[in-house]
Amino acid sequence: MTLAFRAQSVRCTNAIGGDILQVCFDTMPVSCDEEKRDTPYVLISANFEFPGPATIEWHDGTAYDGGGEMMSLVLRRDWAWMKLDRGLEIEVSFRMGDRRFAQLRAYLTRMLDESVLAAT
Numbered sequence: 198m199t200l201a202f203r204a205q206s207v208r209c210t211n212a213i214g215g216d217i218l219q220v221c222f223d224t225m226p227v228s229c230d231e232e233k234r235d236t237p238y239v240l241i242s243a244n245f246e247f248p249g250p251a252t253i254e255w256h257d258g259t260a261y262d263g264g265g266e267m268m269s270l271v272l273r274r275d276w277a278w279m280k281l282d283r284g285l286e287i288e289v290s291f292r293m294g295d296r297r298f299a300q301l302r303a304y305l306t307r308m309l310d311e312s313v314l315a316a317t
Contacts, residue, residue: 213246240253
């Protein structure tokens with residue numbers, strides 16, 4: 198199965214002095230009511246306080262899901278492709294400036310094992 202969408206926003210956030218990092222590709226603005234969601238998003242989280250790989254959750258436009266292990270993520274200037282161990286592929290297109298893209302690449306580089314991430 199493939200989940201493909203164009204993200205209206207890409208957010209990189211951190212908490213606890215960088216011990217928790219999150220990257221969110223979203224089709225809705227932050228200010229929208231999450232209970233009324235009917236469009237996709239993908240959230241990748243890494244919590245460095247505990248061992249283990251980054252986690253991923255998503256909404257496919259109908260329902261929430263998550264919990265798969267990310268097998269690979271290919272990051273390009275305006276596109277990201279992810280493959281999960283559950284047979285799901287996620288393809289997200291987006292637009293952002295150079296500075297924000299550098300931040301996105303830096304977050305994902307820190308969050309994901311080098312055998313998972315391929316970034317250009």
